[in-house]
Amino acid sequence: xxxxxxVIEMHGVHHNYPNGRATLRGVSLKVHTGERVAIVGxxxxxxxxxxxxxxGLIKPSKGKVRxxxxxxxxxxxxxxxxxxxVVFQDPDDQLFCPTVWEDVIFGPRNVGLPExxxxxxxxxxxxxxxxxxxxxxxxxxxxxxxxxxxxIAAALALEPEVMLxxxxxxxxxxxxxxxxxxxxxxLRALRNITTIxxxxxxxxxxYIADRVYxxxxxxxxxxxxxxxxxxxxxxxxxxxxxxxTVARLFKMLGEQVGVxxxxxxxxxxxGIKELKSLQSRPTGR
Amino acid sequence: MRHYTFEGSLRKLVExxxxxxxxxxxxGASGLLQGFNPLLKIAAFGSFILSALAVNAxxxxxxxxxxxxxxxxxxxxxxxxxxxxxxxxPAFALIVSLPILFTAGGTExxxxxxxxxxxxxxxxxxxxxxxxxxxxxVCVATIVLLTSTTDFMTLTRALKKIKxxxxxxxxxxxxxRYVFLTLHEVYSLLLAKESRTFKRKRTLNAGTxxxxxxxxxxxxxxxxERSERxxxxxxxxxxxxxxxxxxxxxxxxxLTDVALVALVVALDITAVLLNAxxxxxx
Numbered sequence: 241x242x243x244x245x246x247v248i249e250m251h252g253v254h255h256n257y258p259n260g261r262a263t264l265r266g267v268s269l270k271v272h273t274g275e276r277v278a279i280v281g282x283x284x285x286x287x288x289x290x291x292x293x294x295x296g297l298i299k300p301s302k303g304k305v306r307x308x309x310x311x312x313x314x315x316x317x318x319x320x321x322x323x324x325x326v327v328f329q330d331p332d333d334q335l336f337c338p339t340v341w342e343d344v345i346f347g348p349r350n351v352g353l354p355e356x357x358x359x360x361x362x363x364x365x366x367x368x369x370x371x372x373x374x375x376x377x378x379x380x381x382x383x384x385x386x387x388x389x390x391x392i393a394a395a396l397a398l399e400p401e402v403m404l405x406x407x408x409x410x411x412x413x414x415x416x417x418x419x420x421x422x423x424x425x426x427l428r429a430l431r432n433i434t435t436i437x438x439x440x441x442x443x444x445x446x447y448i449a450d451r452v453y454x455x456x457x458x459x460x461x462x463x464x465x466x467x468x469x470x471x472x473x474x475x476x477x478x479x480x481x482x483x484x485t486v487a488r489l490f491k492m493l494g495e496q497v498g499v500x501x502x503x504x505x506x507x508x509x510x511g512i513k514e515l516k517s518l519q520s521r522p523t524g525r
Numbered sequence: 526m527r528h529y530t531f532e533g534s535l536r537k538l539v540e541x542x543x544x545x546x547x548x549x550x551x552x553g554a555s556g557l558l559q560g561f562n563p564l565l566k567i568a569a570f571g572s573f574i575l576s577a578l579a580v581n582a583x584x585x586x587x588x589x590x591x592x593x594x595x596x597x598x599x600x601x602x603x604x605x606x607x608x609x610x611x612x613x614x615p616a617f618a619l620i621v622s623l624p625i626l627f628t629a630g631g632t633e634x635x636x637x638x639x640x641x642x643x644x645x646x647x648x649x650x651x652x653x654x655x656x657x658x659x660x661x662x663v664c665v666a667t668i669v670l671l672t673s674t675t676d677f678m679t680l681t682r683a684l685k686k687i688k689x690x691x692x693x694x695x696x697x698x699x700x701x702r703y704v705f706l707t708l709h710e711v712y713s714l715l716l717a718k719e720s721r722t723f724k725r726k727r728t729l730n731a732g733t734x735x736x737x738x739x740x741x742x743x744x745x746x747x748x749x750e751r752s753e754r755x756x757x758x759x760x761x762x763x764x765x766x767x768x769x770x771x772x773x774x775x776x777x778x779x780l781t782d783v784a785l786v787a788l789v790v791a792l793d794i795t796a797v798l799l800n801a802x803x804x805x806x807x
Contacts, residue, residue, distance in 0.1 A: 295761065321761070321763055322763055324761075332706070333751065333754035334755075336703075336706065337677075342677070346759075346764075347763055349678070350762055350763030398762060398763070
């Protein structure tokens, strides 16, 4: 039964490529309003397909996908598609208009909004991602980081209630990754958008998600809080993944020096806090 | 000494084509034509093209070409860029019309060969070739001016407004988007090949031909896959196909728009009158 705050619900979803190869095998998940969820898995796990199916862009071979209680690919879903924003892994796939401005306002214009509203949304979306002044730039001439921001702005211009981002930090340099993480945080604070992010870069996940679905070979192997899933080192290894660097450092400190943190830190900031707390403990422990 | 590879030359061709196909740039400038009502602009420029097709003499065509260049200057466009973009297709027109030089008849102005073999260029042949090429240039340049001063989305919406069939507008709309994506696919493939080309040869050899075959096969697959992803990106933002995605809009007009139409119509009439005077019809 659907509760009122369910945004996306997938039940027993299968998806096969035209050649018959299965990409998703019985995936079930639920995402609630305001949640930050990450789909984590190695390359080829089916994360991108899951994002496409969960956003109602690809029809599942079997199973049901509901967004805001409406089944995808139904007539009702078409009318509410603008409530779902999608950011593709490769921004070149998403930015298809000749200028950044045309790309950003493509969605609002398609919805049939009045020109004043289209313009307001376009300007607000570009301002939110820090691309004001880029209106007349050609998308294919932007840097990868700028393209990603433009792609996010294009999705934001529809003022979606939920955003699905496929590997948003892929191919970005560390500074651009940090900037993007900050941007996602800012957007959440400004617009209170529910976010679903697919990632194989586990270091960024604790910053952008509170709950994680671990996907491998088209199946959900684990679901839980970021700390719960990323503390299961054996499970992560079995999926050819590693825990975040800070968590691995504390695991090694535990094994080699006998340091036992109160809780396994997942981010650099948590790690520093934990170290400070260990420092202040009485010696001999 | 500079060395060229076949792939490098092809890459330059792709770059040139991209430069020609890119319509943006002057649209953002505050020139004479950018702010005009697109519907009236389409009508005015359409009449200009029809006038160019109606005249048969060089003088009125030169008058029209000069008028276009004046409009380009008033539009604050780069005249050299405008000429570059508008010369590509007329260059082909010139090649196509070359046989007329030798076959049109009239008074010989240049002859080669003797009694056994003789080819000559006649005054009529030269005149017809120049008229044909100039006419093509005026038509193409008018379209370049229209598309350079009107953003593509507005243009497609204006076409929809004047009841051009939805599927036709949709095809134009989608083609324009895919042209750049396909060009980039070709460009990256050629760049990848050139980065691993160490023997620089100008000539087309078996290896290059094999590469070209593979490139185009790969291009089709990549273009197909990319087009699928781009389509999904469009659907994700509400695209419903067949012109539905192009929002309807009301285009306002005022006295300045009417003045533009009047100016272009005046130019049309002048060109037609010059043509009539040339042939002694007046």
